[in-house]
Amino acid sequence: MLINEWFFEDDMPLAVAIKVKGSLYSRKSKYQKIEILDSIAMGKVMLLDNKVMVSEKDEFYYHETITHPALSIHSNPKKIMVIGGGDGGTVREVLKYKTVDEVELVEIDEEVITVSKKYFPEVACELDSPKLKIKLNDAIEYIKSAKENTYDVILCDSTDPEGFAAGLISKEFYKNAGKALKENGIYICQSGSLLIQEKEFKISLENMRTAFKYVDAMVSIVPTYPGCVWSFLIASNSPVDRKIKNMPGGKTKYWNEGIHEKLFAKPEWLKEKYFSLQVAK
C-alpha cells in the first residue's frame, strides 16, 4: 500500500513502513509486478508483487546471511546453484569465493535481472560474470531434471512460498535438491519471518527434515522485511560442521567470524519448540 508518501506491505498485520520520494519504475512482467521506489532512508527499493525484495541500504544483511554461512563451511565450493535471486546480490557474494568456478542462476523472470542491472548496479555487479550461467527457468522444474550429484551448494533466494514459488518448500522439491547436491553438498534458503510467518517456517522445516539428514536454522535480521527477525534453513545429507573452512575473497559489511557462529544461536522459544531433540533422521 502506498499512502501519504509511505509504502508498506499490507497483506500481513505487521509491516515495515518506508517513506518514499516517488516511484522510478512500475511494470507488470509475465510473472509479477516489478516496481522500484525511491525512498528517503533505504535508497532505492525493489518490490515484486508489492513486496520488498531488496533495498540499497540493507540488502547486505540478507545477501551475506544466505551466502557466507554455507559457502564458508564447505571445504571446496566449486559449482553453485542460486534459485531466484535475479537481483544479483547472492551471486555477488558467492563469487567472492575464489574456489567457485561456476554459478547457475535459475531465475524465472528475466525482467528482474534487467531491472536490477539498471537500478541496482552495486547489487547486480556480477550478473555479467563469465562464471555465471543464467537459466531462465522455473526452479521447480529445473531441479527435477538437474543432473544428480552435481552441485556443492544450492542457495534458494526466492520470494515467499506463494503463487509460482509455492512449490519451493515442498518435500519433493527438497528431495530433488538433495539429489542434485553432491554428497557433502549444502542447501540453504530463506524461511521467512519468525514473528509473522511461523506457519511457513514450520512447514519448510518439517518438509526439509523428511528430505535431508541434517537440518539447522539460523536467525538473522532483515530490516526491511516485515517482522524483521528472519529465519534461514541450512541442510545437508552429511553432518554440517559449522567451522569456517573458506573465507570470502572480498570484503563483507555484515558477516564475519563473530557473526558466523552467532547466526546459529537460537532464541530460547525457538530452541525449545523446534530444536529440543536431535534433528538427524
Add this chain to the structure above:
Amino acid sequence: MLINEWFFEDDMPLAVAIKVKGSLYSRKSKYQKIEILDSIAMGKVMLLDNKVMVSEKDEFYYHETITHPALSIHSNPKKIMVIGGGDGGTVREVLKYKTVDEVELVEIDEEVITVSKKYFPEVACELDSPKLKIKLNDAIEYIKSAKENTYDVILCDSTDPEGFAAGLISKEFYKNAGKALKENGIYICQSGSLLIQEKEFKISLENMRTAFKYVDAMVSIVPTYPGCVWSFLIASNSPVDRKIKNMPGGKTKYWNEGIHEKLFAKPEWLKEKYFSLQVAK
C-alpha cells in the same frame, strides 16, 4: 500516524506498521501522551508520545536484552537501579536473579506504571514486589544526588533521548551513573536503531567513553521498534568479563547462553567503524 487501521511512527523515514483493531486508552499525562492500541499481530501496544514502547508479543526481546547480559555477568548483583521502564518488564527480568534484594525504579511518570498494571499485567507483574522501591523522579536529577558506590547494576530503559529524556545520554549523566555504581558495577542502556539513529548511537558511545573505562555494544532485535536492528551499550569502570556467572532463576523466552554471546557479535561495518581500536581509555 493512525491511518486506514494501520499505526506507524512517522517522525523518521523508516517505521514498523502495525495493523490495529482499535484504541483502548488515550490520555495526556503530565509528561507525555499515553495510548494503548489493540493490534492484530502484536497484542496490546503501548505508545508514549506516539512511539511504540512495548507490545505484548515481542516485549521479551527488549526486556531480556537489557537485563540478562548485565545481570548474568555480574558476580553478585544485589542492589539495582532501573531508569524509566515504568511498564515493569525490566524489573520482572531483574527480579529473576535470586541475589537481587533491592530494585529502585526511577520513573518520572506515575501514569505509565498505573496504565501498565491495568493493560499489561504480564509485563507489570513485579511492580508490587516488596523488593521494589518506586521513585517518581526525573532520573537526571536523581542520579546527580544518588549515594556514591552504591549500585551493582544500573539499567537505563528509557525512551529516545528527546525532550525530558535528552539528558540521559550526556557526559554528565554517565559520569554520575559511574559514581553511583560500585567499583565493579555495570551500566547498560538501549541506544537506538543502528539503521536510522546512528547519530544518537554515536553520541551515546562517545559520551560514555569519556565517563567509563570500558564500553561495549550489543546488537539485538526489537521487532516493533523502527529499524529493528537495536543497539545497547554496556559500560563499567572495571574490565567487563562477558562470562556468565549468574543464571536467572525464572524462564526466559529469548536470552540463553547461545544468545548471550551472540549479542556481543558485531556486524562488520559496526566493528570497523566504532570498535576497531581498543576502547579502554
